Amino acid sequence: MKPARFDYVAPTNLDDALSALAAGGGEARALAGGQSLVPMLNFRLGGPATLVDLNAVDELAFVEPTEEGGLRLGAMARQQTLEHDPLVRIRAPLLAEAAPWIAHAQIRSRGTIGGSLAHADPAAELPALLMVLGAQARVARAARGSESGARIERASSLCDLYLGPFFTSLEADEILTEVEIPGLRVGEGTAFAELARRRGDYAIVGVAVRVRLGADGLCEDAAISLINAGPTPCLAEDAAAALLGEVPTPAAIANAAEIASLQCSPAADMHGSVAYRRHLVRVLTNRVLLRARGRARERVV
Amino acid sequence: MSDVSIRTRINGEEWTGAVEPRLLLSDFLRGNLGLTGTHVGCEHGVCGACTVRFDGDPVRACLMFAVQIDGHEIETVEGLSPAAGTDLRIADLHPIQRAFHETHGLQCGFCTPGILMTVASFLERNPKPSDREIREAISGHLCRCTGYHNIVAAVARAAELLTEVEA
Ligand SMILES: Cc1cc2nc3c(=O)[nH]c(=O)nc-3n(C[C@H](O)[C@H](O)[C@H](O)COP(=O)(O)OP(=O)(O)OC[C@H]3O[C@@H](n4cnc5c(N)ncnc54)[C@H](O)[C@@H]3O)c2cc1C
Numbered sequence: 001m002k003p004a005r006f007d008y009v010a011p012t013n014l015d016d017a018l019s020a021l022a023a024g025g026g027e028a029r030a031l032a033g034g035q036s037l038v039p040m041l042n043f044r045l046g047g048p049a050t051l052v053d054l055n056a057v058d059e060l061a062f063v064e065p066t067e068e069g070g071l072r073l074g075a076m077a078r079q080q081t082l083e084h085d086p087l088v089r090i091r092a093p094l095l096a097e098a099a100p101w102i103a104h105a106q107i108r109s110r111g112t113i114g115g116s117l118a119h120a121d122p123a124a125e126l127p128a129l130l131m132v133l134g135a136q137a138r139v140a141r142a143a144r145g146s147e148s149g150a151r152i153e154r155a156s157s158l159c160d161l162y163l164g165p166f167f168t169s170l171e172a173d174e175i176l177t178e179v180e181i182p183g184l185r186v187g188e189g190t191a192f193a194e195l196a197r198r199r200g201d202y203a204i205v206g207v208a209v210r211v212r213l214g215a216d217g218l219c220e221d222a223a224i225s226l227i228n229a230g231p232t233p234c235l236a237e238d239a240a241a242a243l244l245g246e247v248p249t250p251a252a253i254a255n256a257a258e259i260a261s262l263q264c265s266p267a268a269d270m271h272g273s274v275a276y277r278r279h280l281v282r283v284l285t286n287r288v289l290l291r292a293r294g295r296a297r298e299r300v301v
Numbered sequence: 302m303s304d305v306s307i308r309t310r311i312n313g314e315e316w317t318g319a320v321e322p323r324l325l326l327s328d329f330l331r332g333n334l335g336l337t338g339t340h341v342g343c344e345h346g347v348c349g350a351c352t353v354r355f356d357g358d359p360v361r362a363c364l365m366f367a368v369q370i371d372g373h374e375i376e377t378v379e380g381l382s383p384a385a386g387t388d389l390r391i392a393d394l395h396p397i398q399r400a401f402h403e404t405h406g407l408q409c410g411f412c413t414p415g416i417l418m419t420v421a422s423f424l425e426r427n428p429k430p431s432d433r434e435i436r437e438a439i440s441g442h443l444c445r446c447t448g449y450h451n452i453v454a455a456v457a458r459a460a461e462l463l464t465e466v467e468a
């Protein structure tokens with residue numbers, strides 16, 4: 001099918017984009033890579049009166065190092081930059097490892113980081129990856145009514161962004177502008193695994209983890225996030241907590257994986273039952289924790 | 302909802318004109334320009350039949366609007382071998398097309414133009430791919446006829462032919 005009629009604006013800076021969204025009064029939508037929005041328009045699932053195309057807003061398309069050894073990713077940075085940018089490989093190896101699993105090359109060339117985060121598909125990789133890395137999102141909107149200044153900005157943890165499937169705390173006049181990822185610390189290792197029908201398909205289940213080991217070999221910090229194992233991307237907090245202060249032996253890791261599998265709340269669909277998804281959460285969590293532990297050990301000094 | 306003026310390059314040729322914002326790039330190429338080599342299968346990004354190159358990167362033409370190519374460059378399958386016409390000779394084809402011909406990499410040909418555009422970008426980035434990398438590279442394309450084995454062989458052969466051209 002074909003999209004219904006809409007007005008089209010292509011601002012070249014963020015302030016113009018924010019005013020265009022605000023002027024739309026809830027009937028305007030941001031167009032980023034279009035890789036989720038255009039299929040919906042083609043199916044006529046929702047028809048915004050105005051599309052505010054962000055593709056010419058160059059100030060949102062960046063990948064920059066931070067002084068703390070981390071990274072800032074602009075909302076309009078393409079998903080393919082995660083795969084090819086050497087800075088990402090060094091500073092956020094988890095993103096480079098997982099990037100080939102985010103859709104196909106022809107989708108990643110257009111699809112953006114901000115678009116994937118804002119779309120909030122529970123099967124999408126990026127929200128879970130950035131959550132496990134402890135990323136902060138920045139959100140902006142044009143000043144409303146009596147507010148002074150042109151632009152109001154706020155920060156949001158990734159966890160606070162997600163309210164339900166395809167449902168975020170972003171308001172209609174807000175644009176997610178960037179995410180900031182802290183640098184990898186000494187003794188820290190990350191890993192990712194996913195099961196999908198084909199490379200590039202949405203995850204049946206995926207798991208991303210980060211662990212930090214002290215010089216004594218004890219686990220000082222851990223985070224586990226699950227993809228498509230609940231209504232939103234989520235952290236398996238109890239499972240991660242079970243590792244804290246422990247030597248991450250295979251038994252301790254198996255225990256954490258068991259907790260993750262019992263506490264997640266996946267849904268059934270044509271690709272797998274609830275029981276199968278729980279099984280995958282256990283197997284994949286176990287596997288990636290072992291891999292992250294190996295990587296963390298190489299970084300202990 | 303008025304038409305928007307755009308200026309673009311398509312297969313090396315300048316094009317200026319006005320388009321309705323909701324016109325998909327795939328429909329613009331086929332309907333407005335008569336470049337019917339770009340096929341349309343699913344119109345939601347899944348099948349790959351509509352894949353063209355946007356500033357050198359493979360993209361889904363069904364997930365872009367024609368207004369978005371303003372100031373950018375598009376390559377379609379018609380641009381691969383400009384010599385092609387009614388008295389087409391195999392030798393005039395692009396090396397990737399020759400490879401598909403040699404190895405029987407297509408049957409009905411519906412999926413082929415999109416795959417050729419993906420492969421053109423893929424082999425620029427990775428001139429000596431392994432079989433696994435080839436399979437991954439074409440995973441964004443559905444083919445209902447070949448069973449894929451001959452497509453994989455065609456991409457491997459295309460890599461050989463392109464290296465010969467360069468040598
Ligand atoms: C065949 C196919 C397979 C795919 N497979 C996967 C997969 O395996 N894993 C995966 O994660 N994704 C997958 N995707 C989705 C893809 O990653 C999309 O690119 C992504 O979900 C949306 O990003 P976008 O930049 O294309 O956003 P758009 O489609 O342009 O926008 C999506 C939504 O987010 C809003 N939005 C966009 N940017 C912003 C912003 N900066 N601030 C506020 N709101 C914003 C839009 O208004 C819209 O509502 C697939 C897509 C296709 C077509």
Ligand code: FES
Pocket residue numbers: 340341342343344345346347348349350351352361362363364
């Ligand atoms: S028609 Fe565009 S991907 Fe199927």
Ligand code: FES
Pocket residue numbers: 406407408409410411412413443444445446447
């Ligand atoms: S050759 Fe018929 S679909 Fe691929």
